[in-house]
Amino acid sequence: MKIVVDRTKCSSIGLCEATAPDIFEIGADGALTILMDEVPADRRADLESACENCPTQALSIEE
């Protein structure tokens, strides 16, 4: 699985990093970085939670 960020929507609120700090990171410039190119299948629940809880619906999963 991959995580896709819609940069026009992401507001760097950081709820995704709070859910899965090893996958998401708000950098010093305030931009979101995805730390894993390919996310292991056993992390699906975390990813779905991050996507669902994103305040701006900026995250989606690409299979």
Place this chain on the structure above:
Amino acid sequence: MTTAALTRAERPYDPADLSSVEFWSGTAQDREKVFAELRAHRPISWHEPVKNGMFEDPNDQGFWAVVRHADLVEVTRRPGDFLSGEGIAFESIPRELLDAAQGFIAMDPPRHTKIRRLMAAAFTPKQLARIDDHIVANSRRIVDDIAGKGRIDFVTEVASLVPMNNICDMIGIPEQHRRTVAYESQFADGWRDPRLLQGADPLARLTQTIVTVHGIAHELIAARRSRPENDLMTALVQAEVDGERLTDDEISSIFVLLIIAGNDTTRQSISHGMKALTDFPEQRAWLMEDLDGRLPMAVEEIIRWATPIMTFRRTAAHDTELGGQHITQGDKVIMFYSSANMDTEVFDHPEQLNLSRSPNKHVAFGGGGIHHCLGAQLARRQITATFRELLTRLPDIHTVGEPELGNGNFFHTVMSMQAEFTPEGKR
């Protein structure tokens, strides 16, 4: 629905009182009786304007009260329908005051997004983990100072000092200004409280707060421009938004927001937490069986119990629907966080402190929208560090009597509260 046709002036007011000074001068338990009835029978209800003798606006015809958890979450997640830029308090606060004091909390996208992004990196979980030793050391020093005393005013000597030191460290406010900014921040909601005003005119006193705090901000802006440090003030003077530097007034407004949001929230959570740990000894005993392991979960419940911010307002951007109710453009919509955090649809026995509550979907940090609390991780770490230090070193610390509460409709303020304990080394 017939109400769809009613204008603001025509709508009848709900009989439940959410607007009087008496309502807000009571206890959370008293207010909860009214909220419980509204949640059960009239979840989106129209009320007369709050009465407080200031900021009275002849055009203010009332507000919608949003009291259910699910509806509150929905409002926070519809920032295009429910705006923050018109103000986040009940009162129709004049534009100049909003601009001077509410920073990016009273802003909408796209400007909000750009300003908030400047702040984001300083408050991420990883950044807070990096400064956790520092947060722990601040709590330790505070407990060092009270450990020999045996009886203290808990608010003055513990609860207010914890966030004051941590937020001032992060912003870069030097020692000589810290007590001033922490004291002045109380007027954000306390301008209506005669005990704080001590005879001063509310608007004059609030203006004095703005002038005092902006004065300190301008001094720090000049200092960081000539000599950058590793702090938020430096980040703000160096930041560019759309290729332009922030003005001194914009930075000062963000500064005011950070000190109010930083001081007046965690202060209340620590105070209400201490009272709750006194009132629920079985819960405290359970916590003490594995303090380090159970504290993170317990802190979430303490934050729900405290709900340090009781309300936030939005303003309808256009005609829309919420929970089956027709909302008209320009209507004030008030979210009642203290009510949502007691919603039995989400919480079993919310009237009981349950430190092992899991999951704990409280909305004390917000409902998950774009204005979700920037300092949530900071707050959690401060509350955790403080109770670990207190409960380890002063295991019998307890509150004495009833706390003196504020009378505002925004912060769930504890003004003073006595606490007693066996002094360290005398056991």
